[in-house]
Amino acid sequence: xxxxxxxxIDGAWTAAAGQGxxxxxxxxEEAIIGHVPAGTAEDVDRAVRAARTALPAWSATPPAERAExxxxxxGILTARKDELAATISAEQGxxxxxxxxxxxxxxxxxxGSYAELAATYSFEEKIGNSTVYQEPVGVxxxxxxxxxxxxxxxxxVAPALAAGCTIVLKPSEETPLSVQGFAQAVHDAGxxxxxxxxxxxxxxxxxxALVEHPEVDMVSFTGSTKVGKxxxxxxxxxxxxxxxxxxxxxxxxxxxxxDLAKAVQRGVxxxxxxxxxxxxxxxxxxxxxxxxxxxxEMAAAAAAxxxxxxxxxxxxxxxxxxxxxxxxxxxxxxxxxxLDSTHERGYYVSPTVFADVKxxxxxxxxxIFGPVLSIIRYEDEAEALQIxxxxxxxxxxxxWASDEAEAVAFAxxxxxxxxYINGGEFNPLAPFGGYKQSGVGRELGVHGLTExxxxxxxxx
Numbered sequence: 104x105x106x107x108x109x110x111x112i113d114g115a116w117t118a119a120a121g122q123g124x125x126x127x128x129x130x131x132e133e134a135i136i137g138h139v140p141a142g143t144a145e146d147v148d149r150a151v152r153a154a155r156t157a158l159p160a161w162s163a164t165p166p167a168e169r170a171e172x173x174x175x176x177x178g179i180l181t182a183r184k185d186e187l188a189a190t191i192s193a194e195q196g197x198x199x200x201x202x203x204x205x206x207x208x209x210x211x212x213x214x215g216s217y218a219e220l221a222a223t224y225s226f227e228e229k230i231g232n233s234t235v236y237q238e239p240v241g242v243x244x245x246x247x248x249x250x251x252x253x254x255x256x257x258x259x260v261a262p263a264l265a266a267g268c269t270i271v272l273k274p275s276e277e278t279p280l281s282v283q284g285f286a287q288a289v290h291d292a293g294x295x296x297x298x299x300x301x302x303x304x305x306x307x308x309x310x311x312a313l314v315e316h317p318e319v320d321m322v323s324f325t326g327s328t329k330v331g332k333x334x335x336x337x338x339x340x341x342x343x344x345x346x347x348x349x350x351x352x353x354x355x356x357x358x359x360x361x362d363l364a365k366a367v368q369r370g371v372x373x374x375x376x377x378x379x380x381x382x383x384x385x386x387x388x389x390x391x392x393x394x395x396x397x398x399x400e401m402a403a404a405a406a407a408x409x410x411x412x413x414x415x416x417x418x419x420x421x422x423x424x425x426x427x428x429x430x431x432x433x434x435x436x437x438x439x440x441x442l443d444s445t446h447e448r449g450y451y452v453s454p455t456v457f458a459d460v461k462x463x464x465x466x467x468x469x470x471i472f473g474p475v476l477s478i479i480r481y482e483d484e485a486e487a488l489q490i491x492x493x494x495x496x497x498x499x500x501x502x503w504a505s506d507e508a509e510a511v512a513f514a515x516x517x518x519x520x521x522x523y524i525n526g527g528e529f530n531p532l533a534p535f536g537g538y539k540q541s542g543v544g545r546e547l548g549v550h551g552l553t554e555x556x557x558x559x560x561x562x563x
Contacts, residue, residue: 109139110146110303111286113153114296120145125276125303130196130413130450137194139279142304144312147271150300151318154242154269157297162239162267169265170221176292177214183288184211190281191252196413196450197377205377210257212531213547220552221265232563237556239267240344241320244313246306246334247282248326249275249415250380250472256282258535258546259323260289260299266555271300271319273310277415279303306330314338321346321555325382328470328495328540335543346544346554348382348536350470351498354491355385356513358484359393361503361525367398369526370501371405371476375454378411379423379474382541383499383521387460387467388478389487395480399438399458402478406439406454411474413450420450423473430457430466435477462490470496484513492518497538499523520545 110117123141128134140146161169180187188202197206226237243263247255256274263270274282286301302309314322314337321344324334328349338345355370357363373385390398414420424442431437440455452473460467460477467477481487491500497519504510507524514522520537534550536542544554 109283110142110150111283111290111299111301112146112150113300114290119143120149125279125305127194127277127280128416129193130415133417133448133450137280139276139283139303142273142302142309144308146302146304147273147309147312147316150271150302151242151244151313151316153297153300154271155318157295158239158242158269161269161295161298164267166221166224166226166265166267169267170218172292172294173214173218173221173261173265176288176294177211177218179288179292180207180214180285181211183284187253187281187284190284191278194278194280195249195252195415198412201377201412206251206253209251209254209531213254213257214261216531216548217261217265217552220549224265224549224552226556230560234561234563236559236561237553238559240555240557241268242318243268243270243555244316244319244322245270245272246310246313246322246324246326247272247274249277250377250382252278252281253285255325256285258551259325262546262552263323263555264294264298265552268321268555269298271302271313273302273304273306273313276303276305317341319343323554324348331542346546347542348544348546349498349540349542350496351382351384351537351541352387352468352470352494352496353383353385353499353501353519354387354389354517355501356389356487356491356503357391357394357398358487358502358504358509358513359391360505360509362505363394363398364401365526366503367401368405371402371456373501374476375406375409375411375474378414378452380414380419380472382470385499385501386471386476388476389481389490390478392480392482395478399456399478402456402476403439406456406476409454409474411451411454413446414452414473415450417450419472420452423452423471423475426466426469426471426473426475427452427455430460430464430475430477433464433466435460435464435466440474462493468494488513488516495540498536498541501526
């Protein structure tokens with residue numbers, strides 16, 4: 104039964120090994136709305152062993168059958184989207200329309216895409232006198248964050264299952280209730296026992312046990328760069344495959360020829376999206392000196408129009424406020440938002456915009472993960488490129504210019520994994536992932552599928 108005794112292991116809801124529980128708190132009311140088990144290494148071991156046992160049969164299942172089951176799963180998630188969206192709004196704090204359109208819209212699109220890919224992808228090819236096979240990596244340990252609870256889950260689970268892998272999932276302790284709903288959908292879709300397993304728990308306990316488990320062949324993690332480095336070190340010592348989708352400090356570069364008003368408005372919106380809790384947020388806006396003052400005025404006015412949802416937790420709110428204080432201390436000019444909030448309750452941070460930000464300031468270098476925009480001045484394109492590339496991150500970015508070719512030429516020089524040209528839209532089939540300390544590997548589309556495959560060649 105789902106609830107406090109709610110580990111989904113080997114095809115059944117089962118009680119946790121220990122007595123510990125995790126409280127799930129609503130960020131709007133600061134009220135406890137549920138509990139889930141605080142899983143232990145023993146729970147992880149049971150789940151991994153179930154996944155190992157299920158692996159031979161699942162990996163041998165024809166791709167067309169795996170595709171059919173993924174399609175059934177997508178259909179069940181679609182039928183339950185209102186219920187799941189309401190759960191995400193309750194535990195993560197995003198407004199219900201946003202939860203319906205984005206928190207469910209994204210994973211439904213991704214799940215459907217892998218149902219199609221599993222049926223159409225060629226898992227073998229002829230190369231001269233060789234036959235090359237793409238085979239599942241094996242048992243996958245997946246650890247997901249709270250900012251897009253179901254999207255991050257589906258972006259790992261769907262390609263892993265399509266590839267023929269089995270999986271053990273440890274979701275964020277902040278948003279486990281919606282993931283329990285996902286596990287129930289997996290069960291109801293008829294996916295065989297042990298193929299998908301859910302263990303709730305804390306990162307340093309259940310997460311670490313999952314990364315260290317000798318029967319886990321691959322670890323896929325989305326979260327902070329700090330934790331990603333620890334996971335990479337642990338998995339690397341055991342020569343396990345690792346996929347890491349980590350932090351970002353993306354640059355929104357507005358070239359002088361661009362439609363300034365459109366670029367600024369969209370740029371502010373992308374920082375405030377999901378209350379700033381997005382790894383791909385365009386948190387640095389780079390503007391030519393001749394347009395800088397106008398852009399600052401536009402950005403401040405745009406920020407004032409947003410009525411944001413709260414951040415996910417008190418800890419996250421306090422962290423973001425700390426960065427705002429740091430920006431003021433280091434000499435950036437606060438032109439919108441700040442530390443004040445009109446809400447007496449809830450983990451709110453006002454839409455915040457800093458001007459006169461120097462490229463080496465803390466707020467221009469570190470990922471804040473909140474609704475805070477830094478506007479940086481540049482004198483020419485060479486300086487803009489140098490500033491854009493001058494962080495340890497390289498996850499996303501944007502370029503605006505009147506001529507698309509001009510924007511593309513600049514984007515090709517950016518050290519980042521994904522660039523939006525003149526406000527281009529998110530594509531669930533395009534690879535998503537980063538350069539430098541933003542991660543290793545890619546998610547979504549064919550590139551996301553191949554992360555869970557390994558290559559074998561037969562010579563004739």
